[in-house]
Amino acid sequence: VQLQASGGGLVQAGGSLRLSCAASGRTYSTYVMGWFRQAPGKEREFVGAINWSNTNTDYTDSVKGRFTVSRDNAKNTVHLQMNYLKPEDTAVYYCAAGGPTAYRLPFIPEKYVYWGQGTLVTVSS
Numbered sequence: 001v002q003l004q005a006s007g008g009g010l011v012q013a014g015g016s017l018r019l020s021c022a023a024s025g026r027t028y029s030t031y032v033m034g035w036f037r038q039a040p041g042k043e044r045e046f047v048g049a050i051n052w053s054n055t056n057t058d059y060t061d062s063v064k065g066r067f068t069v070s071r072d073n074a075k076n077t078v079h080l081q082m083n084y085l086k087p088e089d090t091a092v093y094y095c096a097a098g099g100p101t102a103y104r105l106p107f108i109p110e111k112y113v114y115w116g117q118g119t120l121v122t123v124s125s
Contacts, residue, residue, distance in 0.1 A: 001025035001114045005095045008119030011085055015123075019080040021095030021116055032102040033071055033078040034112055037091035037121075047093070049106035050078065058106045063089075085123045092118040 007019040021033070034049035048059040048069040057069050066085075071078040078095060096102075096112035105111050 001027065001031065001097050003095050003097060003114055003116035005093065005116040005119040008093060008121045010122045010124065013085060013087055013123055013125050015085050016081070016083045017085065017121060019082065019093055019095075019119060019121070021078045021080075023076045023078070023097065025076075031097040031099065031114075032106060032112075033069070034096045034098060034102065034106055035069060035078075035080045035093060036096060036109060037089075037093045038118075039088075039091040042091075044094070044109050045091075046107035046109070048080065049102070051103055060107065082121070085121075087123045087125045090121060090123045092120050094118045 002024045004022045011017050030052050035047040036044050037047050038044040046060050050057045050069045050071050066083050068081040095116040097114040098112035102111040
């Protein structure tokens with residue numbers, strides 16, 4: 001599976017952005033899809049994840065109620081809708097694909113097998 005993230009940019013605090021991750025590979029729909037982010041000088045952080053059937057999502061506490069992960073298996077795409085953005089959301093955002101262990105532990109980066117290249121989100125105050 002190859003992943004290509006897009007949609008990052010510069011936005012003012014309180015604004016919105018929608019990130020997309022396009023996947024190639026016939027088995028894309030069987031993977032858990034996750035979003036992570038990494039701010040300068042910080043470790044990679046779990047943001048959210050969605051299971052293969054689009055029936056279960058998980059989020060880190062800091063984005064609950066503001067971010068939404070969704071996927072369209074017919075288009076091999078997963079999205080991260082980010083609303084009410086804050087300066088502390090500034091980071092490079094990565095999409096990732098994982099198998100059953102990622103479903104059980106979606107917040108652990110090591111459980112994901114494939115990673116996209118990252119897209120930069122900058123939120124100005």
